[in-house]
Amino acid sequence: MSEKTQLRDLLECVVERAGGFLWEQVGLPAEFGRPDEPAREQERLLMATFPVTGSLEGRITVRAAERVVTKILNAMIPEPVPAEEEELMLQETLRETLNIIIGSSTEMLRRRGYPIEVFPPFATAGEESEASYQEDIEITLHTQTGSMHFVLSLVNR
Numbered sequence: 354m355s356e357k358t359q360l361r362d363l364l365e366c367v368v369e370r371a372g373g374f375l376w377e378q379v380g381l382p383a384e385f386g387r388p389d390e391p392a393r394e395q396e397r398l399l400m401a402t403f404p405v406t407g408s409l410e411g412r413i414t415v416r417a418a419e420r421v422v423t424k425i426l427n428a429m430i431p432e433p434v435p436a437e438e439e440e441l442m443l444q445e446t447l448r449e450t451l452n453i454i455i456g457s458s459t460e461m462l463r464r465r466g467y468p469i470e471v472f473p474p475f476a477t478a479g480e481e482s483e484a485s486y487q488e489d490i491e492i493t494l495h496t497q498t499g500s501m502h503f504v505l506s507l508v509n510r
Contacts, residue, residue, distance in 0.1 A: 424498050
């Protein structure tokens with residue numbers, strides 16, 4: 354199996370768990386799409402990044418439509434969020450969602466031969482890093498509410 358195929362397989366594991374999370378926790382069905390498909394929404398995307406260490410070194414970045422993250426937030430916290438806290442809560446929700454998705458992917462990834470380290474879980478709000486990355490693989494999940502774009506980037510060696 355080529356390195357590119359292995360990387361796609363790794364990211365597909367993560368995106369499958371994301372689709373499961375959206376359905377199980379939010380009741381939002383999702384389907385795989387291609388990143389070059391026309392966007393189904395023209396709204397602001399929120400972003401979170403999760404470092405990948407172990408046999409691979411890089412990061413997984415998710416860019417999610419604000420409406421998708423709002424739907425996740427409403428499922429997690431059914432009470433209304435004060436307007437002045439909404440932006441912070443949306444960012445925190447996306448980071449926590451990425452932590453949950455990566456955490457629930459680890460056993461499947463290990464079974465497929467990708468011993469990545471994820472403890473402690475730690476998604477950040479942006480792409481803050483001094484490392485140089487190459488963007489290798491992108492997979493998109495589409496929902497009726499908006500899209501989530503997952504990108505696996507490896508550190509340039």
